[in-house]
């Protein structure tokens with residue numbers, strides 16, 4: 521009896537750890553805007569996993585990219601870093617500033633695919 525309670529506890533712990541590690545992006549509903557000093561808009565809607573599933577995006581590096589000497593590395597992904605760890609508020613050289621990085625990535629694809637919101641209020645909801 522004791523033994524089986526022990527193994528159930530161990531299983532629960534393993535399950536909980538697994539859940540916590542995928543929890544954050546699965547539960548994500550908006551893009552956090554707290555890195556902007558005084559956000560002028562509401563944070564943008566973005567249900568991370570649902571969005572990527574319905575948009576049919578399979579590769580993480582479509583958004584979480586890695587560049588080396590200006591070249592996109594196809595097999596690498598930077599999903600452990602937030603966009604703001606590389607993109608500063610202000611642009612420098614070929615590196616778009618943070619707001620531009622989001623707009624080019626998000627709106628850029630929506631425009632290209634003629635699907636997904638492109639108007640301010642559709643992303644920055646009231």
Ligand code: HEC
Pocket residue numbers: 544545548551552568572577578579580581582583584599600601602603604
């Ligand atoms: C359409 C763009 C897009 C795609 C595709 C995408 N992500 Fe993300 N992901 C984001 C954005 C935007 C954020 C928020 C980044 C930030 O706050 O700087 C994010 C955040 C995350 C986070 C951090 C969660 C948190 O709460 O801090 C993880 C982990 C993550 N993504 C994993 C993945 C994995 C794994 C894949 C591929 C299966 C993937 N992402 C595909 C856009 C994307």
Ligand code: HEC
Pocket residue numbers: 583584585586587589590591598601602603604605606607614615616620621622624625
């Ligand atoms: C590991 C660092 C790093 C992270 C993290 C990163 N970027 Fe970038 N990004 C770069 C670099 C470097 C360039 C400039 C590439 C060049 O030299 O043209 C760039 C360019 C861009 C561009 C313009 C070129 C293109 O690929 O369309 C967009 C848009 C962009 N990033 C959006 C994002 C978004 C959105 C996120 C977060 C989901 C993000 N980036 C995370 C390093 C990063």
Ligand code: HEC
Pocket residue numbers: 551564565566567570571574575577582583622625626627629630633635636637642643
């Ligand atoms: C590579 C293409 C691509 C990128 C990058 C992309 N999207 Fe989308 N997005 C789509 C497509 C396609 C749809 C329409 C999906 C559908 O019709 O079900 C969509 C739909 C949406 C919707 C409507 C509701 C939903 O979840 O389906 C929102 C909101 C949205 N995108 C926000 C964003 C934000 C914010 C970003 C940047 C962090 C982003 N998207 C990046 C392709 C993209």
Ligand code: HEC
Pocket residue numbers: 550551552553556558559560561562563564565619622623626627630637638639640641642643644
């Ligand atoms: C496809 C979705 C999308 C659309 C459409 C869009 N944005 Fe954004 N925008 C974002 C994301 C994602 C961010 C990053 C932080 C966040 O969640 O607000 C952002 C950031 C910003 C920021 C910097 C943060 C702040 O609140 O000060 C401003 C300003 C902004 N957007 C204004 C606009 C305006 C004006 C329009 C219409 C011309 C627009 N956006 C259209 C997704 C979008």
